Each structure stands twice: as C-alpha cells, then as structure tokens.
Amino acid sequence: MTQQALFIIFGGTGDLAYRKLYPSLFRLYEKGYLKDNFAVIGTARRPWTNDHYHEVVMNAIADDGHEADRTNSELVRKFASHFYYQSHNVNDTEHYVALRKLADKLDEKYELKGNRIYYLAMAPRFFGTIAAHLKSEKLITDHGFNRLIIEKPFGRDLKTAKELNDAISAAFSEDQIYRIDHYLGKEAIQSIAALRFGNQVIASLWNKEHIDNIQITLAESLGVEERAGYYETAGALRDMVQNHILQIISLLTMERPRAYTAGELRDRKVEALQNIKIYSEEEARQNFVRGQYGEDADQEQQAYRNEEGTDAQSQIETFVAGKLVTTNESLAGVPIYVRTGKRLAQKSTQINVVFKNVDQNIFKSVADADAKLLQNVLTLYIEPDQGYRFDLNVKNGNQSYGTMPIHLEYHKSAAEKAKVPEAYEKLIHDALDGNRTNFAHWHEVAQAWRIVDVIRQTWDSEEAEFPNYVSGTMGPQAANELLARDHRTWVYNPNR
Template sequence: MAKEKSAIFIIFGGSGDLAHRKLYPSLFRLYKSKVLKDHFAVIGTARRPWSDDYFRETVITSLEDYFDDDKEIMEEFAKHFFYQSHDVNDSEHYIALKNLAGKLDDQFEAGHNRVYYMAIAPRFFGTVAEHINSEGLKTKDGYNRLVIEKPFGRDLDSACELNGNISKAFPEDDIYRIDHYLGKEMVQDIPNIRANNPKLEQALNNKYVSNIQVTLAESIGVEDRGGYYETAGVLRDMIQNHVMQIIGAIASDDPKAKEAKVIHKNKCDLFASLKELSPEEVDTEFVRGQYDTDKTGEKKAYRQEDNVAEDSNIETFVAGKIEFNTDRWSGVPFYVRSGKRMPDKSSRIDIVLNDKVKELGIRPNSVVTLLIEKEDGNSILINGLNYKDAGQDFIEFPEEAEFDNAREAYESLIIDILSGNRVHFTLWDELRSTWKYIDTIRERWDSQTPEFPNYISGTMGPDAAEMLLERDGNSWIWD
C-alpha cells in the first residue's frame, strides 16, 4: 500500500467527461485507500461559471455511477474540491488560479506540490503550459508535474510543435504523458512475467518466435465520438500509442531493469529500429477497414453515425505487420490489429513460438497468450488453457505474484504521478519514432480512395486482414 500523498491537483477541463468518468472516481478510490487523505485538494477549471457547491455535486453524482458507498464518505471527499471559471487565454485567470492554489496549499498542508492535469482539447496544451510558467504558478519548494492526455499531436510535425511549446515551460522529467494502457495491470506486469520466467524470456527472440500478435478489439461503434474519429481514425487513436506501447513492453530488452531511464532507453532503442516502409510496402503490409451495418441492418454503419461525413474515408479498423531491425527481432513479424464493431471486446498479446523451442523444453509451436482486460480474466494462457492447467512448467509464479485486479488503470497512473515514477508514461523520443512510422502509412492512405465500407459490424474486419497473415503462412490466434 502506497503511503499518504500530498498535492494540489489543478485539472484543466474539470467540468468535462474525462474528469468525471475517469479522474474523480480514481481519486475517490485513492481517498478510500488513504493514499489521499488530509493533505490534498482539487481545483477544477473550465469556462462554465460554476460554484464550488455545484462542482462538488457533479463530483458526487459521478461517483454514484460507480460506487455504492455511503454518501457521507463522498461528501467528505468532495470537501477537497474547488472550482474556478477559467479562460485558458486570460493571464488574469492564471493569477487567480495561483492565489487559490496557494491558499489551499496552506489550508491542506499540501507541501507545495502541484499536479497540472490537461483534461482539455490538445490544441490548448501549449497555451496552458506557457501560462503556468509565465504567470508563476509553479512552486519552488515542491514538485510541479504536468500530465497530458493523448492525442499528443496528430502527426510528427504537430507533435514536434506541441512538444516544443510544452518543453519551454516544463522539463521532460516533469512531463507525464498518459497512455491508459500502461496503467493496466497486465501490461505493467509484462516485464515481471518475463524476468521471473527464464525459459519464456530465453524464447523471446527470432530463433524461437514465429510471430507476435497484438489485438485491441471493441464490439461497440464510435458512439458519440464521431467528430473525434473523423480527425483521428484507428491508426492514430490506437496503433500509434496503445499498440506500440504494448509492443514496447513485450519486446524491449532487459525486463529486469527497474530504473525509469533504463527502461525508457530500451523502448526508445526498440522504436528507433522500426523497419521503414515504402509506399508500396504500406499497400502490402497494412490493411484498413470501415464498418458497415450488421447483417440485420439494425446497427448504424460508420457513415451513418452522428458527426460523420456520408462519404467518410476514415478507418475504424487497422491490421498490419510491424518489423524491427534489431539482432533480437529481425525477421519476426509483429501482427497488430485494432477495430470497432468486432464480435467481442478483447485486448490480448499472442506469442506464437516455433518448433525450435523444444530445445528449451517447451512444447513445439506453443502459443502464450497474455490477456490484458479484466473481463478477459487478466491472466496467462498456454495453448488456450490457463497456465496452471496447461501441463507445461516454463511459466510459473509465486502465489503473491498473482494478479489481484486491485487498481484501475487511472488509479495506478495517478499514484505513479504522485510518487514521481515515470516508468509507465511515454517519453518524447518514443513518440517521435512512432509518429514517424505512422506518418508513412497515413500519407499513403491519404493519397488513395478506399472502397468503404468493407466489413460488416460484428465480424473480424475486412477479409484482407486474414490474408495479411495467410500470405506468410500464419493465422490470427484470436478468431
């Protein structure tokens, strides 16, 4: 259990959906576990002219959607919340924010620690960061940590510009770029799984691995995010960040490393070795799709969703083959796949071993599956069976290492922010490499007109996604 933490949280976009759906419930869990107790306060800012009392009511309402706790506990928690109407372009508002934060720091004895959380549109990130710096909000005696939600840019150029603006106000060591998949328990445990299972780690290279598959599938459509998806698509929304970070966890060197700088250097080296794609290779190695209605015609096609163009060419499905130019992984395809309106929700890593692993005492052609989502069981399968029942001994855990599903992703990441632990956040050098890779695909796709829609809702995506693997003599494990 983490010890009690002290900080003033300033949440830009404090009236918004992300704050109420993810941040406030996570902060409440930390309050109940006494990680946050007496020495914290939360300032919510947004343009809406709310009072402290009304803001607290919205916080309590958001908690009631997730918890059955006594309302008195929620009200005690909400007493730590304060609101200030805020215009991100108005310097005077930042001065008022500075004064309020200082007052609350004294009131709650928060140690002059500040967490500035950007729960706002990315176009405001640079502006807010610059004003925090220029109007003197940063304290001298405590820490000042800037938390940024994705998307961090929409291509390499915009990401560079954004990073340049933020870096003028905050050093890299104080910037925490959130990728909520890095807060998921299984993803965080991958290095431990590798480090504690020598045979598995010994097998993780191009001598013994046939291919590795990463699937992030959703059964829902875009729902109320049509406007956002029209500017993003699955390639930017899922592949550039979540999928790449999962690959970083399973493929980086030295899983026993504990220091953030070492871990991030290994990931940076991996992403810097991404095999560059020619435009022609994009055509053969990547597949895009857009969902149609289902077989009964009851569900909307993507082009029928709210805030979506009737002739939209934005993808809701991507499958591709990623390769790395390293001694360890050269020649091993990393097949990735993410899409909306697939048959079920599933997030998983399938490690497909070849017949040479018998040298290591592992059954030839075994498949090791890491299930990421809690509803999937958050566990490990070998050839489709729970690792305890699979009849193989190359993966073992002491009892205390079992997954306990104790924390939600945001709860875990907020603890890391308060502790100054940057292991589970994304560095700029990682983003630069992944954006460069993704831009090649995006530029090729933007020069062509796809035949959309090309897969029926409730199916595994377009047929070309199956053919992508079949051409190499492989097939998707989750099918």
C-alpha cells in the same frame, strides 16, 4: 505513502474528469495515499459554484461506485470538501491570476508544500497556452514539485506532436511531463515485463530462434458511439496504433532492462521503437490494411458513415491490421502482426506469441493419420479477461501413440480483478510519487509517429473503398490475407 499536493484539473467539467479522475482520486483517498493534505481546483468555463462542484464529484463517485451508499457516506463528503471550482477560460490571462491566488491560498490552508500537479484534461490545442500561462503567471512554484499530466492524442503526426512538445517544454522540463497512455496503467500490460524477465523458461525462449510470430489484437465490439466528432479527425491508426499498440510492441520487443526503473525502461523502450522498421510508401501499402465498418448482417447496426456526426463519404478507418518487423538482433525478422478495430466480433485485447514447430515430428510414423503437432502459443489476455494461456501438445490418451493439443490457463477471478487498481488510479498515484516508469517519454512518442506517419500519408494519398467489413466480424478479408500470404492465420478468431 501519503502525499501532499494540489491538483489543478483543466477541463474539470469534462467527461474524463467525471468518469476517471474524480473516482481515481477518491480511491487514492480511500486507501490513504491522499489524506488531509490535498486539494483539487477544477477549472473550466461553466460558472459552477463550489457546492455544485461537490455534488458533481460525489455523483461521479456514485456512478463509478461498487458501493451504492457511497454518496451518502461521510468519507465521500469529506473528500469532496477538498474540491474548489474556478470558472476559467484558458485563453484569458486574467483568470490565471485568480487561479494563482486560489492555489496559493489552498497551499497554505492544506499545507501542500508547493507541490502541484496540473492535469490537462482538455483538447490538446489548449496545452501550449495553458503551459505558457502557468509559467508566465507564476503558478509554477519554486519550492515543491510541479508536474504536468497530459492526455492523448499527442499531435496528429510528428510535426504537430513536435510543435506541441516544444510548446509545453518551454514551461516544463521533460522530467516534469507525464504523458498518459492509459494502457501503460493496465495491470496486464505492466505484467509483460514480469512474465518476460521473471521467468527463465520464457526469457530463454524470447528470440527469433523460438518465436515464429507475435500477434496483437485490440478488438472493440462497440462502434464509434458518441465520439464521432473526435474520431473523424483521428481514425484507428492514430487512435490506437500510434500509442497503445506501439507501446505494447516496445514492451514485447525491448531488451532486458538492467533494473525495473523508469530510466532503464525508457531507454530500452526507445531502442525497441527505433528498431521497428519504418516502411517506404510501397511497403506500407503491402503491409497495412485499413477498414471501415458497414452494417451488421441483420442490418440492425448502422454503417460508420451513417452514424451521427460522421461524413457520409468518410475516409476514416475504423480498422487497421498490419505487419511490423524489428531489426533488434534477438527478434530480427519475427513478424509482429497487429490488429485493432471497432464493431468487431468480440471485445478483447490479447497478445498471442506463436512459437516455432519442433524441428522434427518423431510421432509422424505412429500418430493417427490426421494428428499433427500444433505450434505452442502463449496468450496474454489483457482485457476484459486478464490471464494467460499456454497451448501444448501431449499424448492423446489412446492405445496408439498419437498427440493432442491441450492448454494451461490462468484467469484472474472477478474478485481478484476488482482488487487491481484501475489504470488511471495507478497512473495518478505514480505521478504523485514522481514515478515516470509508466508514462511515455517524448522520444517514444516521436518515434511512434515516425513509424505511423508514412502509413497515414500513403493512405491519405489514395481513396479507400469503404465500407469494407460487416459489423460483428473481425474486419476486412484483406486482414486475413495479410497473414495467409505468410502461411499463417490469426490465432484469435472469434468468427471461426
């Protein structure tokens, strides 16, 4: 359905706006979700003109583009003509007055019915002041919808997250706040619910009677690249575990929602996170492993500590592996192993659900001496590959009755993947629609910090011996030992 709205993008000259927001808005325009009745105000300190802003927006679309001639097309020009630039320092009250005047003018010109989306594509330390000014300077309309989209990181711990939340909540109610976790916009992540609750065969096996363990890997092959400044203040635990990994865990461990609605899903996800055991410091030490990459084996890639913008003695972790457990009755005691890191052997995000062995191997007596039944594994490929794999045991094809493992696989083709809307496109579309299903509620964010804070505090109190893994491997040996002590191994092991 075509929507009418004014977007005010704070951080309009920034990287996120350029790489994600402008191309996503264009795709929504191409598909007709946005037509004549929309406008965008980009704001930041740089003194850009509207003409320059249009060039930037057109370049952003071209750089993103699968169609080379997009920049020249009439459609792109028409799209860019809806963009207005307002030079603005977010700490300066005067500028909000100018912003309101421009917003009101555009509201009238494009017949936007007072609908406004404020996108804070800026460092979180500005969120409070922007929200307060939007309210005090009356940018928030009393007719139409007013929605605030904010980016991660949402705080550095529970305390700072709460301060941030209190600051934005002074101007916006929870149902007006859209906290982006772009993993929730990914097709394969959204598909977890369809897989779990749309298939009786899987729904009936999704419990501690049948599942032995769950493994979640978010592996990156790149290093910190040009994000060292941010990364030095974050680290893998805050950057990946607190948000993306715990969101995935909530989708994997939540009870069945009564319906696929934002409210139901949120309640089940909050419950799921509340059921994740919060460790004591001693338990955190035992169940979590941190790492930082050194050089690669050929000494071609440098160690994290030698990257530009990092501290030569940096204690920041570029790798985390850990074991979490839920007290949720149906999955109680099932270990959830998580792992994420930079400069690992391969880029892959995947989930491996490992099922228990059959109670009795009746083929033992007839099978070849070394033949054994392998555990069934259901793998969900999230990215870059999107698909599924199911490992089974079948007869071996010989005269003697042995078994052998096979797997059933489905992978989305490149053409199918190209049709799937990109995460930001989906999430902006949902925000326009007022659909909060795939945004993080404050209760989820807060609970995720409770889980992570104790691990952070434990680590911060002890010096790590970094670097402790070679670039191009799957992390420190301790990550393998974490599973080995439970007599398990990582299913996804490109080192092997």
